[in-house]
Amino acid sequence: MKIFIDEISDVVKSTFEELGYDKESGKVTVSNRPDLCQYQCNGALANAKRYKKAPSVIAQEIVEKLKENKFFSKLEIAGPGFxxxxxxxxxxxxYVNKMNNDEKFxxxxxxxxxxxxxxYGGANVAKPLHIGHLRSAIIGESIKRIAKFIGHDxxxxxxxxxxxxxxxxxxxxVERRNPNLPYFNEGFTGEYPKEAPFTIDELEEIYPYASSLAKNDEKVxxxxxxxxLELQQGRxxxxxxxxxxLNVSVNDLKKNYGALNVDFELWNGESDAQKFIPDMIKYLKDNRYCYESEGALVIDVSKEEDKSALPPLLLLKSDGASLYGTTDLATVVERVRxxxxxxxIYLADKRQGLHYEQFFRAAKKSGIAGENVELDFIGFxxxxGKDGKPFKTREGGVMRLADLINLIKEAGKEKLKGNKNISAGDVEEISSKVGLAALKYGDLSNQASKDYIFDIDRFASFEGNTGPYILYTIxxxxxxxxxxxxxxxxxxxxEPQSDTERNLMLQLIKFNEVIELSFRERAPHKICEYVYELSNNFNKFYNDTRILYEEDENKKISWLVLIxxxxxxxxxxxxxxxMESVEKM
Structure with missing residues (x-):
């Protein structure tokens, strides 16, 4: 279906063109004064200078012509020519009835x-997911779902x-702690154990300890x-x-991502790109896209128009080891080939913007990503916390994502406490969905590139622009x-019987426009804005209309169809x- 406002714009644009004015200036927008009108067009002002006429005169011509069209019930000229x-x-x-009969509304x-x-930005194995992984997961999941809904693969x-x-x-x-394990015996010829020599909890303790030790001990x-190096060489x-x-980490990652209602079609990693690196490096060398600098292999990505030169992308260190840029380029090779x-579409902290600009330019310059391949970075x-600093635990550490999920789930339980409509057996499931809606909506309702304050009390509220408020409306x-x-x-x-019913319909018919805009701009927050306004419009209609007590059966059925x-x-x-809706709250 054509977007509703575009249908109106097409009529007004055609009228501008028919009367000899610039067609595109007839674009219609949603009124910023809904108390006066539903839509507005400011095209008369744009044509005034070009056609040497007062904008009010042009507007009057347009209005007189539009009055012949049954699309409009009221047309007025305001100010100098609006x-x-x-x-x-x-x-x-x-339009509402067409939406109702279409599976994608x-x-x-x-x-x-x-x-x-x-x-989704690459969570590291051997490390627990922390709140820094939250945004890439839920923003990426929403963008993926929107793209699929639009019909993309x-x-x-x-x-x-x-x-x-x-x-x-x-x-x-692990070798320092257990040097006798067969993995460290180069002469071992038997079959390696099927069971890992550590649990996920032990593994998550090993990495930070080893990292801290290495920073303070050159030998380590x-x-x-x-x-x-030996791992990458195939020992x-x-x-x-x-x-x-990898296995121990991925099993834990799947559990944590699953708790966020996030899933992946591929569980690939940097290691999967390794087999593409040798041929890619040969290609870059043969075609003179890269050169040696102080023993390292680099590719120049600066452009003449740059206000300040971008540093070259480092491909191989002097010892031959690959880096993030190498792996990222090789991953593009894999995905294109x-x-x-x-x-x-890449999701990562916006502070990593320089890296993505470097490797995007390298991919385009070298032809690894051809002209028809689009590379898009969403920096979030x-x-x-309420102090304006990155959210921490009470002890001042980085909060594990699992702990954050439990925290918001408990907040959901607290909100449901004493609700006699919910059985004890349903509390767990409902509180999980309410808590997840609070968490994800609290994040997604913000523009991705902006920082935001995590306020558990506000996010879990049943009132205001929150996930639980949307669930409660449903x-x-x-x-x-x-x-x-x-x-x-x-x-x-x-036909609508009141302004609140009409406004509810007008909000409903924006759905396809919002979805297409959200996909085009990679902006899930546009959907949040839409559902909040739709919920508000419904609740105003609900308070204004005695739906179940209406004696006119036709009106009653119409309202039931609408809601x-x-x-x-x-x-x-x-x-x-x-997110998922619930049956009771």
Whole structure:
């Protein structure tokens, strides 16, 4: 379905063109004074100088012509030449009913289906997920879901950090603690143990200890670097131990990501790109895209128009070891060659913007990412505490993501305490969904690039612009529908009986526009804005209308059809944000 406001714009643009004025200036926007009109057009002012006419004269011509069209119920000229537009209710009703009969509520599928990769920023194995991983996970998941809903072929890749120095640190630390394990005996010829020599809890203690030790002991750091090099060169014992690290970590990561309702089509890591690196380096050398600098291999990415020169991208260190840039480039090789990617979307802290600019330029300059391959970086801000600093535990440490999820879940339980409508057996499931909605909506309702304050009390509130408020609105609608005790509603929505009903419809019909805008701008917060306004409009309509007590059966059924559509649209939006509705609250 065509976006509703675009349908109106097309009529007004055609009128501008028919009367000899610039067509594009006839663009219609939502009114910033809804008390006066629904839409407005300021095109008369834009044409005044060019056509040497007063804008009020041009506006009058446009209005007189538009009055011939049944689209509009009211047209007025305001100020120096603004055109205020109110559309015919029939146009709104027809659009709402079309939405109701469309499985995607009027959202058109992409005319050109793209193969899109969403790269979630690379959680490191051997480390617990912490709150720094929250934003890439939930923003990435929402963007992936929106793209799929639009009709694109989307692959979410966790892109694990599983091949760098942290692996060498863990391996060398395990050797210091258990030197007799077969992984460290180069002469071992038997079968390596199937069970890992550590649990996830032990593994999560090993890495920070080894990292801290290496920073203060050059001998320990050199041992870690040597272990990393030997791992990357294929030492069998180290590879076997590395696989244990990976398996134990991934099982724990899947549990934690699952608790966030986040899933991946691919569980690839930096290690999966290693096989592409030798040929890629040869290609870059043969085509003179890279050169040696102080023993390292680099590729120059600066441009003449740069106000300050970008440093070159480091491909190989002097000892031949690869780096993040090498792996990232090789991953593009894989995604373009093996998966035919049209677009790759990366999510990471915005402070990593320089790295992504460097390797994007390298990928484009070298042709690794061809002209038709789009590389997009979504840099997100920091989740801060009420003191404006990065959110910490009470003890001042970085909070584990699992602890944060439990914290918000307990806040959900607290809100449900004493609710007699919820059985003890349902509390766990409902509080999990309410808590997750509080957490994810609290994050996603902010523009991704902005820092925001994590306020558990505000996020968990059933009032205001929060996830629980949206859930509560859906529960209220479900309660009405249950009390109505109707079978499947197949009737159409009728003419609105009040301003609150009309405003609810006008908000509903923005759905496809918001979804397309959210995808185009990579902006899940636009959906949050939409569902909050839709919930507000519904609640005003609910307070203004005695739905279940209406004696006119046609009106009553029309209202039930309308609020069913509102519920379905709200639930669809929640799904696109990675949340689930509940039956009771």
């Amino acid at each position: 055109i205020n537009i109110t559309v015919n209710d029939k146009l709104i009703i027809d 009027g959202t058109s599928s992409a005319t050109k289906v793209k193969k899109i990769f969403v790269d 989307v692959i979410g890749d966790v892109h694990l950090g599983d091949w760098g120095l942290q692996m060498g640190m863990v391996i060398s630390e 750091m050199n041992a870690a670097k040597q272990a990393t 069998e014992g180290y590879l076997a131990l590395w696989k244990h690290i 093996n998966y035919k990617a049209d677009e790759i 801000g920091t989740m801060n 529960v209220r609608i479900k309660s009405i529908l249950n009390k109505a005790n109707t079978s499947e509603l197949t009737e159409n929505v009728l 069913t559509l509102v519920k379905d649209v709200l639930e669809q939006c929640l799904d696109l944000l990675g």
